[in-house]
């Protein structure tokens with residue numbers, strides 16, 4: 001039987017990978033512009049880290065983790081998200097004693113066991129930023145401005161930014177009671193998951209993807225009414241800073257996000273054009289996370305963007321800046337006996353930084369030309385009797401079909417000059 005890639009995973013083939021490079025460059029370039037530096041953490045961690053850092057009542061932990069025992073019977077989990085790993089690394093390397101805030105970004109594969117569909121995979125890729133060590137609301141605004149700048153640079157200006165404050169443990173406690181009181185009489189109308197979790201974490205009902213849950217709790221009290229003074233002021237500064245920087249947002253009382261560690265600011269970005277899975281990223285403040293992971297009381301804020309969904313959005317724009325990287329020059333060998341000279345020429349061009357290729361399957365000169373065209377070469381360089389005897393190379397511009405003879409000694413400089421037109 002043919003072995004295929006596991007369900008929910010896929011290959012990124014070379015004719016698609018340029019789009020990834022383009023998006024990754026924009027992501028990294030923008031993050032670095034804002035003073036964030038890259039961190040790379042392991043793909044798998046101790047299961048306990050995600051149980052603590054993501055929250056035991058979340059869908060991610062209860063249903064979606066790829067957990068396995070290794071040969072020493074340790075329980076390990078393929079990372080479902082990046083924030084908990086960053087918190088662990090901060091604690092492990094005692095970075096809370098150093099320069100604060102620690103401003104990091106990461107990018108790479110994440111793993112969640114969910115029903116695959118367009119825009120939802122079991123191995124998917126996220127880009128995220130995290131800033132640890134400051135409670136300033138201006139930092140919340142910076143992180144959101146960074147997210148907005150990324151979208152603008154990708155040409156995705158048609159997004160919706162949803163914003164809310166989920167309060168702090170003290171104001172949330174009162175709200176929790178009010179919400180439980182509101183939900184209890186109508187609990188039979190909730191989905192099975194919410195019937196179980198509403199007592200422990202009623203905010204999850206607001207976050208539930210099942211539409212009937214929202215209908216059942218209609219008229220529910222909103223968290224904004226219960227924010228304490230500090231959370232209210234914090235939220236006001238975040239909103240004011242965004243407004244002053246021309247960022248439009250929608251205050252969204254339903255936005256509570258699925259993870260337990262969020263405090264105060266929560267946000268999510270949607271691009272309605274990309275279909276059912278329109279959330280391309282989200283984040284928020286998580287002042288309790290580092291402590292929950294066994295570290296000191298170190299506040300934090302961050303977000304994660306799904307790269308697959310960014311890609312869907314960028315593709316729907318048919319963005320002209322996304323071009324595959326092909327070869328620039330192709331060396332056509334007119335006769336087998338000149339293979340050695342052709343190999344030298346190819347090597348010389350490559351060493352001069354020119355993306356060059358040749359044929360390795362004994363094609364005729366005509367077939368090599370077709371091959372060069374398929375590879376997208378701008379120039380073809382011929383090595384045949386005439387060229388070897390006359391110590392020159394014939395160069396053909398594949399677009400204009402013009403040919404010229406160039407002295408062998410000047411070839412790389414001349415090719416570079418011609419490539420400036422492309």
Ligand code: AMP
Pocket residue numbers: 081112114119120121122124125126279280281282283304305306307308309
């Ligand atoms: P989350 O960590 O759940 O807040 O997700 C942040 C972003 O990651 C989402 O907005 C999506 O763009 C992306 N994402 C999350 N889960 C998946 C998935 N299973 N497949 C593809 N993208 C995902």
